[in-house]
Amino acid sequence: MVMLAIYPGSTAKRVCEVIGLDKAPASRTLHTLHGRGLVQNTGVNGRTWSLSPSGKHLHDKILVVALQREASLLIDFTPGEKEQLLVFLRRMMARLPELNQGVSEED
Numbered sequence: 001m002v003m004l005a006i007y008p009g010s011t012a013k014r015v016c017e018v019i020g021l022d023k024a025p026a027s028r029t030l031h032t033l034h035g036r037g038l039v040q041n042t043g044v045n046g047r048t049w050s051l052s053p054s055g056k057h058l059h060d061k062i063l064v065v066a067l068q069r070e071a072s073l074l075i076d077f078t079p080g081e082k083e084q085l086l087v088f089l090r091r092m093m094a095r096l097p098e099l100n101q102g103v104s105e106e107d
Contacts, residue, residue, distance in 0.1 A: 001038065001051060005059045008050035009042050015049075020096030 003015050010018075012027045019026075030049055033039040038055035042048045051059060074082055 001033070001055060001059045001062070004039060004049055004051045005056070005063075009048045010050075011047050012049070017097075020093065020099070 003019055004010060007014070007018070012023055012030055015021070015030070016023045016026050030039060033055065034041070034049075037052055038058060039049050040052045040055075042050045074085075077085065
């Protein structure tokens with residue numbers, strides 16, 4: 001949902017590239033969210049996805065709670081430590097495509 005809030009009109013493939021998920025579970029999740037009325041097919045080919053008004057509302061509610069929890073978790077970190085944590089997390093995220101190569105649902 002966060003991905004679609006930031007990049008509305010994304011394809012399932014693009015979602016996978018950005019967040020490092022296999023396409024099959026990501027597609028299933030999109031279809032589940034669609035069934036719950038939280039996302040909608042957009043574009044002429046119906047292959048792109050965006051949050052529905054209900055999905056935007058839920059995303060915004062979740063975001064407020066997530067940001068509050070993040071602030072609580074990081075309260076004892078200095079600004080420099082927070083930046084260093086982000087550096088580490090970005091390095092980890094950069095490895096996701098490599099990690100997911102050759103992984104299938106049967107594994």
